[in-house]
Amino acid sequence: MSAATVTEEARQDAPEPPEAAKPRRGRGRFVPYWLLLPGLLWLIVFFALPMIYQASTSIQQGSLEDGFKVTWHFATYWDALSEYWPQFVRSVAYAACATVLCLLLGYPLAYLIAFRAGRWRNLVLILVIAPFFTSFLIRTLAWKTILADGGPVVGTLNSLHILDVTTWLGITEGHRILATPLAVVCGLTYNFLPFMILPLYTSLERIDGRLHEAAGDLYASPGTTFRKVTFPLSMPGVVSGTLLTFIPAAGDYVNADLLGSTDTRMIGNVIQTQFLRILDYPTAAALSFILMAAILAMVTFYIRRAGTEDLV
Amino acid sequence: MTTSSSTATEHGGDVRLTGISKTYDNGFTAVRPLDLTVPAGSFFALLGASGCGKTTTLRMIAGLEEPTTGTVRLGDQDVTGLPPYKRPVNTVFQSYALFPHLDIFENVAFGLRRRGIKSVKKQVEEMLDLVQLGEQARKKPHQLSGGQQQRVAVARALINHPQVLLLDEPLGALDLKLRRQMQLELKRIQTEVGITFIHVTHDQEEAMTMADTVAVMNAGTVEQLGAPTDLYENPRSTFVANFLGTSNFVSCEISGRGGDELTLTAGDGKLALFADRCSAPTTTGGKLLLGVRPEKISIVHADDAASVPVGRNRLTGRIKDSSFIGVSTQYVVEGPLCDGFEVYAQNVERDPRLVPGAEVVLHWNPAHSFGLDATQDVEAGAAKVEEDAAA
Numbered sequence: 070m071s072a073a074t075v076t077e078e079a080r081q082d083a084p085e086p087p088e089a090a091k092p093r094r095g096r097g098r099f100v101p102y103w104l105l106l107p108g109l110l111w112l113i114v115f116f117a118l119p120m121i122y123q124a125s126t127s128i129q130q131g132s133l134e135d136g137f138k139v140t141w142h143f144a145t146y147w148d149a150l151s152e153y154w155p156q157f158v159r160s161v162a163y164a165a166c167a168t169v170l171c172l173l174l175g176y177p178l179a180y181l182i183a184f185r186a187g188r189w190r191n192l193v194l195i196l197v198i199a200p201f202f203t204s205f206l207i208r209t210l211a212w213k214t215i216l217a218d219g220g221p222v223v224g225t226l227n228s229l230h231i232l233d234v235t236t237w238l239g240i241t242e243g244h245r246i247l248a249t250p251l252a253v254v255c256g257l258t259y260n261f262l263p264f265m266i267l268p269l270y271t272s273l274e275r276i277d278g279r280l281h282e283a284a285g286d287l288y289a290s291p292g293t294t295f296r297k298v299t300f301p302l303s304m305p306g307v308v309s310g311t312l313l314t315f316i317p318a319a320g321d322y323v324n325a326d327l328l329g330s331t332d333t334r335m336i337g338n339v340i341q342t343q344f345l346r347i348l349d350y351p352t353a354a355a356l357s358f359i360l361m362a363a364i365l366a367m368v369t370f371y372i373r374r375a376g377t378e379d380l381v
Numbered sequence: 382m383t384t385s386s387s388t389a390t391e392h393g394g395d396v397r398l399t400g401i402s403k404t405y406d407n408g409f410t411a412v413r414p415l416d417l418t419v420p421a422g423s424f425f426a427l428l429g430a431s432g433c434g435k436t437t438t439l440r441m442i443a444g445l446e447e448p449t450t451g452t453v454r455l456g457d458q459d460v461t462g463l464p465p466y467k468r469p470v471n472t473v474f475q476s477y478a479l480f481p482h483l484d485i486f487e488n489v490a491f492g493l494r495r496r497g498i499k500s501v502k503k504q505v506e507e508m509l510d511l512v513q514l515g516e517q518a519r520k521k522p523h524q525l526s527g528g529q530q531q532r533v534a535v536a537r538a539l540i541n542h543p544q545v546l547l548l549d550e551p552l553g554a555l556d557l558k559l560r561r562q563m564q565l566e567l568k569r570i571q572t573e574v575g576i577t578f579i580h581v582t583h584d585q586e587e588a589m590t591m592a593d594t595v596a597v598m599n600a601g602t603v604e605q606l607g608a609p610t611d612l613y614e615n616p617r618s619t620f621v622a623n624f625l626g627t628s629n630f631v632s633c634e635i636s637g638r639g640g641d642e643l644t645l646t647a648g649d650g651k652l653a654l655f656a657d658r659c660s661a662p663t664t665t666g667g668k669l670l671l672g673v674r675p676e677k678i679s680i681v682h683a684d685d686a687a688s689v690p691v692g693r694n695r696l697t698g699r700i701k702d703s704s705f706i707g708v709s710t711q712y713v714v715e716g717p718l719c720d721g722f723e724v725y726a727q728n729v730e731r732d733p734r735l736v737p738g739a740e741v742v743l744h745w746n747p748a749h750s751f752g753l754d755a756t757q758d759v760e761a762g763a764a765k766v767e768e769d770a771a772a
Contacts, residue, residue: 282445283478285465287492287537297491301482 127354137350149355153339157363160335163250163325164318167257171265171314172307174258179269179306180299184278197266205260209327212256216246216328223247248330256324264313272306273299308375316364336360394456395421396442396545396577401451402601403437411437413601414450419545419579419594421456424571426580426592430624434601435581436475439547442579444468455544466495471538472547476554477530479522485509485533486518492541508540511570528559535567539574546571548580552587564591585625589613597621599762613674615751617660622672622753623762629678629722630759631671631696635663642747645671647718652694652750659752668755675723677749680712682732683740695744698722700737710735714743 127145131137150157182193200208215222223246226232235241241249276299284294300307322337329335336356343353396419403412412434419425427435440446442453444465452461460468471492479488489508490501498504509515512532522530531551538546548567552560568591571578582588588595589609596606597620605612605621616622619630633645633652643663645652652671661669673694681689689695698716710731712724724743726735735741 277476277478279474279476279478280480282465283472283474283480284491286443286445286470286472287541288466288495289491290464290466293495297495298480298482 123354123357126350127358129351133348142351145351145355146359149352150359153336153356156334156336156339157359159333160319160337160360161363161367163254163257163333163335164315164321166254167261167318168265168311168315170254170258171262172311175262175265175269175310176307179266179273182266182270183273183276194270197263200263206323206327209256209260209323212252212259213247213327216252216255218245218247247328248333250329250333252328253325253333253335256328257318257321260321260324261314261318264317265310268309268313269303269306272303272309276302304375308372312368312371316368319364320360394454394458394544395419396579397454398438398442399452399454401438401441401448401453403434403441403446404449410601412441412448415601415603417596417603417606419577421577422575423593424568424578424580424591426582426588426595427598428582428585428588428595428624429598430583433598435583435598436549438598439472439549439579439581442545443470443472443547445472469544470547471541471543471545472549473531473534473538473551475550477522477534477551479530479533479537481522484519484521485514485525488522488533489537489540491537496541504540508536511539512536527554528563531555531563532566535570539570539576542574543576545577545579548578550582551580552582552584560587567591589625597624599624615658615660616672617753618761619670619672619753619757619759620762622751623760627675627723627763628672629675629719630753631718632755633669633671635665635667635669637665638663643752645669647671650696650718652696653692653747654750654752655748658748658750661752661754663752670753670755670757670759672751672753673745673749675711676709676725678722678724678743678745680714680724680726680735681742681744682734683742684734686742689742689744692747693744694747694750695742696722697740697742700735700739700741702737703735712741714741716743719743 125139126137128139128141128143129137130140130142130145178197182190182197186193214220217223223232223244226235226246227244232241232244232246235251236244240251240254246252246255280298280302281294284298285291289297319335320337322335322341325333325335325338326341340353340356340360343349343356396417398415398417400414400416401412402410402414404410415438417438427438429435437446441448444460444463444467448461452459454460455469460470480491483491486505486509490505493501493504506515506518509518512535514529514532514536517525517529522533525533531554534551551567552563555563564587567578567580580588580592589612592609594606595609595612597604597612599620605617607615612621613625616625616628619628622628622630631647631652633647635643636646636651637644638656641656643654643656643659645654654671656663659669661667683697686697696716696719698714698719700712701715701721702713704711705728707728709725709727712726712735714722714724716722722743
């Protein structure tokens, strides 16, 4: 059938939709599903199957030499949790710190880009994304140089006695930054900052400027306007920004590996070591599932509390 | 608090703009230095085509735009330097600008809460009843229709009992029927609360039906200010004559003066005009434009020319076009002196001979003529209306 006849047919269909539409709907009914298929296949092969495989790994027992067998050994979960709970707590704490820092740094920047940048807006946005053009690993290694013991950052902070304060707070040690919690949190903050800024920017940019005028007109000072209008309207951005920062940060191991020490190991480092060095696959798989469940629970709670579903 | 003290002196004082102007950073001058006094308690309309500076003027009163020169005074208080949130003025925005994250109740309560008033429930409920939205209090703005949103915007501003309520084309987004209804509604509310309303609009009919005083703006200046009837009957420029309704013009020369009455010569015809209705110099020999509104003109067939009473201004021509619109018939007449004259005749007793091509005599009472300076563009204002309608 040529294209011309198809359009001819469509044109004839137009005047009497009820009857003419039926056979077409019959033919076209499955089209959405066909379009879904590639994505669905991708998810099955690269998400569902690995999950099932990992779930089965987590309840296996054995060793690399003798092979692993499914023995429904759920005790692995309990053992993993009781042995590595400090790393879990540390991961959550570091990720939470980094998320808060990202929000504090990212919100003013996103606000500036959205409302004040004018014709510089696109340039600043490109600068925000620019770090992505180099590898995550290289950028983190660069931070190792920046925070190096003899480097200018440590020197300056030392001469200003700021490191004394941070040492007193327990986030640095012995007049250095590298290999301390501060370094890891800084690295996490730096690496995930764009994930905070971009959603914040998107939701701020959508706010109608006339709402600010209306709030001012109704006796709200600029500060009150921000608290009562701008911030509530940017909540979708705050929620998605914090999720996009917190979730990957909690599972990250590169920053703790390169910028931290054995005392700053996060759960990601533990899983990595279990899989690649100790080769204890069941424990590694169990830890991964615990991390996933913990994050899922926290995120669900958070979204419920934030109540963003009510926002338009 | 500044605002609560001003609430006490609710209807205190006129709005006075002195030498106010606005030039934007890009060099565009939206408002040329102008003086304007809006009497307390009046319904005042700023009327003009888009880009004439009416909204900028309104925004300078609200404090949303900083004047380049001049001062804004509310009563005896100079508010020129005050930010919007410290001015006892509220605005109904063109797009309503309702807060999408707050329900109707909280939108209306917004101003009260910002002024630290704790028990807002009774006031808000009364205000919502005034605009007939009591049932919708817990809905979000996007769940309401355009007309309902418009009423929320009015309620949100009015609840603060501002000294002045500014309305920036508040009815622009509504369909014709709803507009008419809201015009009456706004007028009723204004009479009821007695607050000064300053209404910006490009719709001359809207300005005339609602306002006590209308200021017609053009290119950043006020062309003329006055009561709607005064503006309509005695326009002082062709812009006002054309922007408010339709006008017909004849170019004349002043040939004589008898007491209060001027005798004008146009071609071989003689026309009369009263000196007090002429805004141009009335020296003999001077040129001026004689204007007359289409509905003031009577039209008779040339065969009945003898029936036209003596003492009326008369012109002859031929009907070029006629359109029947129910209550009246609109004729376009062309003649040596009255090219493109528009004539509206009430459909009382229609003369079947008045069809395109018919020779006719136009006549009107000289008292209905007005005289304007001949150096103006006869088309000023008329084209702007069409542009606006096309936009």
